[in-house]
């Protein structure tokens with residue numbers, strides 16, 4: 001929390017802060033100036049969908065001074081009651097349409113399964129509420145377009161939870177790579193590996209599809225919309241362009257348990273100039289964890305770990321330092337032949353931190369969230385915007401681009417063909 005506050009204080013205030021803000025204008029609703037302006041005011045917030053992610057948001061909301069949770073809605077009683085225990089005094093609803101009639105609500109946070117994002121978002125905007133919806137934007141291409149179009153005509157604030165846009169290590173990393181630290185970007189490799197079945201316990205069989213919604217196509221786009229969505233968005237931000245063609249292969253390799261979505265995907269996104277994103281996700285082996293890797297002519301950035309490596313690095317490696325320090329001490333104690341002596345991985349590449357100090361790293365296993373991964377900052381920005389009415393710069397557009405690309409990834413895998421980005425789903429924000 002302290003680290004995050006320090007980061008937010010720096011926005012627009014100290015050297016480097018203004019430049020960071022210039023490159024990430026969507027942060028404007030959480031600058032210290034804006035937070036000072038709204039001091040003492042509280043956005044009246046309601047949550048629709050109070051399962052794992054909804055309850056995670058509640059924990060963050062309780063720490064945001066300019067937010068008050070006034071209502072909760074869930075159609076599954078145990079999850080509604082679990083959330084109610086965290087927010088005494090909040091009104092409880094079982095039907096989100098009834099909640100939307102409540103005039104004492106400024107903004108709603110939607111954390112329901114993907115299949116219902118578009119319908120609830122559209123209803124909430126029509127009811128005059130500000131909306132923060134979980135990623136991905138929607139389950140189908142047409143739903144994404146409908147939400148995007150509705151937002152163009154709406155005077156309400158709309159956010160999608162693309163938290164990497166609010167994560168300090170990603171933001172500072174983007175700034176460094178846009179300033180040329182790793183040279184021209186020549187490719188990207190993103191992966192997300194887990195070793196878990198994604199299943200939840202179901203109290204009675206008729207609830208299987210409702211509780212394990214992630215496994216069924218009517219509610220979920222599988223690995224692409226659940227995981228890749230965040231990572232494709234990072235690639236789009238890094239190169240400032242949208243891939244033109246998409247091909248891939250998807251299979252159910254290990255979890256043959258009645259699920260409909262792939263447990264193994266490999267998708268290649270190709271930009272007009274030939275650069276590619278190589279995307280891979282597998283949930284029956286976690287050796288490689290999760291990473292968003294940007295490859296430049298002069299270096300490589302691993303944004304999830306918050307480190308970069310340079311192709312020509314004049315700084316000294318750990319092994320060189322160790323040998324030097326041993327030379328200065330007792331040469332005979334150098335354990336060169338010992339079993340503990342291993343070559344450094346990646347030859348001479350030395351990791352440099354993007355952000356100094358302790359940072360949160362997503363090892364890939366956590367489904368709900370990682371502390372300080374930007375989820376609390378984006379939520380704070382939304383609550384501030386519920387008070388000021390300030391629209392989010394580029395957040396809806398980025399969510400639209402990332403979601404459409406993930407859905408096209410699924411389409412390419414299902415149809416086993418290379419897909420060109422369809423004209424109909426292009427928006428003015430996209431540069432190819």
Ligand SMILES: NC(=O)c1ccc[n+]([C@@H]2O[C@H](COP(=O)([O-])OP(=O)(O)OC[C@H]3O[C@@H](n4cnc5c(N)ncnc54)[C@H](O)[C@@H]3O)[C@@H](O)[C@H]2O)c1
Pocket residue numbers: 048049050051052053054073074075076079080094096111112113114116134135136161163211213225226367368369
């Ligand atoms: N941004 C991130 O990093 C991140 C992380 C985890 C989950 N998510 C997203 O959050 C969303 C929820 O995921 P989850 O793991 O919390 O799922 P979950 O199943 O734990 O919770 C979803 C809740 O929504 C409720 N619900 C379903 N339909 C509803 C309706 N019409 N009205 C009211 N409530 C309804 C369910 O009963 C359930 O309690 C998904 O879109 C998921 O992709 C995002």
